[in-house]
Amino acid sequence: MNIGHIAVEPAIVIKTRGGTRVNEWICTTCGTQYVKSDAPPSQCSICEDERQYIGSAGQTWTTLEKVQRSGYRNAFYGHESNLIGVETVPEFAIGQHAKLLRTPHGNILWDCISYVDDVTVDLIRGTHFSARP
Numbered sequence: 001m002n003i004g005h006i007a008v009e010p011a012i013v014i015k016t017r018g019g020t021r022v023n024e025w026i027c028t029t030c031g032t033q034y035v036k037s038d039a040p041p042s043q044c045s046i047c048e049d050e051r052q053y054i055g056s057a058g059q060t061w062t063t064l065e066k067v068q069r070s071g072y073r074n075a076f077y078g079h080e081s082n083l084i085g086v087e088t089v090p091e092f093a094i095g096q097h098a099k100l101l102r103t104p105h106g107n108i109l110w111d112c113i114s115y116v117d118d119v120t121v122d123l124i125r126g127t128h129f130s131a132r133p
């Protein structure tokens with residue numbers, strides 16, 4: 001299967017809690033998303049680890065909504081039959097790539113990415129693309 005390179009328009013996700021907007025903060029250095037809160041966490045536990053680093057601008061945060069509005073997209077690459085690479089373009093955080101293996105018994109997502117939109121969710125669930133021999 002060769003699906004080539006596909007860039008799609010993202011969906012915008014707005015979440016509220018009791019009418020107050022809350023965010024799931026994403027560390028801009030490592031791309032880890034944290035639980036919903038009104039304010040960003042005081043630090044990123046991943047970047048605070050001695051094996052990681054904090055960017056030269058210090059600890060900064062964003063949200064999925066801001067990333068979606070900033071022009072990021074996921075690109076999908078057909079590596080082999082039923083093996084699809086997923087990467088965010090332009091590169092976000094540390095440039096994580098995911099691989100989606102589609103099987104008759106269900107799909108397996110190997111590794112993770114920070115940026116997600118409806119098309120990516122549909123792809124992972126197996127509802128966006130049909131299998132071809």
Ligand SMILES: [Zn+2]
Nearest residue numbers: 027030044047
């Ligand atoms: Zn981090």
